[in-house]
Amino acid sequence: MPPAAHPALRKVETISHTVCADQIPGSIVLSIYEYEPLVRFLAAAMGKPQLHVMQDPLARANVMGYRAGEALNWHFDRSEFTTTLLLQAPEFGGDFEYRTDLRSDDDPNYDGVARLLDGRDLEAKILRMKAGTLNVFRGKNTAHRVTTVEGERERMIAVFSYYERPGVMFTEEERIGFYGRAA
Ligand SMILES: O=C(O)CCC(=O)C(=O)O
Numbered sequence: 354m355p356p357a358a359h360p361a362l363r364k365v366e367t368i369s370h371t372v373c374a375d376q377i378p379g380s381i382v383l384s385i386y387e388y389e390p391l392v393r394f395l396a397a398a399m400g401k402p403q404l405h406v407m408q409d410p411l412a413r414a415n416v417m418g419y420r421a422g423e424a425l426n427w428h429f430d431r432s433e434f435t436t437t438l439l440l441q442a443p444e445f446g447g448d449f450e451y452r453t454d455l456r457s458d459d460d461p462n463y464d465g466v467a468r469l470l471d472g473r474d475l476e477a478k479i480l481r482m483k484a485g486t487l488n489v490f491r492g493k494n495t496a497h498r499v500t501t502v503e504g505e506r507e508r509m510i511a512v513f514s515y516y517e518r519p520g521v522m523f524t525e526e527e528r529i530g531f532y533g534r535a536a
């Protein structure tokens with residue numbers, strides 16, 4: 354593969370409207386995030402002895418808005434798995450599309466990633482979500498994206514982070530990198 358064609362070097366634009374956990378104290382979204390039966394359910398679903406909410410005041414739970422014309426490009430997540438709850442569905446578009454196990458912990462599969470980015474991966478699937486859909490996926494190796502939202506109603510989704518270890522925090526640098534602020 355010529356270096357310029359390497360999938361990691363492609364340029365994409367990302368717009369995001371993110372509300373962090375510290376901006377919604379006492380909200381229903383945070384109560385759901387911390388709801389013990391949900392945490393136990395997710396642990397059982399993921400085959401973990403236990404899961405814990407994250408301690409990070411910003412990252413533990415986020416609400417992201419996608420407005421008309423906005424999307425989230427193909428990516429992998431840093432964490433082993435990700436939990437989302439769709440709060441409001443858009444009128445059109447804003448589909449969650451995923452490609453299961455595109456890479457593995459020991460094989461980055463750059464050719465496969467390039468094929469996906471070129472729209473030539475026939476195994477990519479769309480998950481039909483409605484408001485209230487809980488989505489748990491292994492985003493570390495399953496590539497995923499959100500297609501462009503259309504229409505007046507913004508897509509609103511809560512993103513919940515849980516870990517096997519209690520007390521997980523981002524570093525200050527990570528908070529600034531993700532959110533543009535440390536506190
Ligand atoms: O909005 C979604 O459905 C997915 C969000 C996501 O992939 C992420 O925040 O990493």
Ligand SMILES: [Fe+2]
Nearest residue numbers: 429430492497
């Ligand atoms: Fe993601």
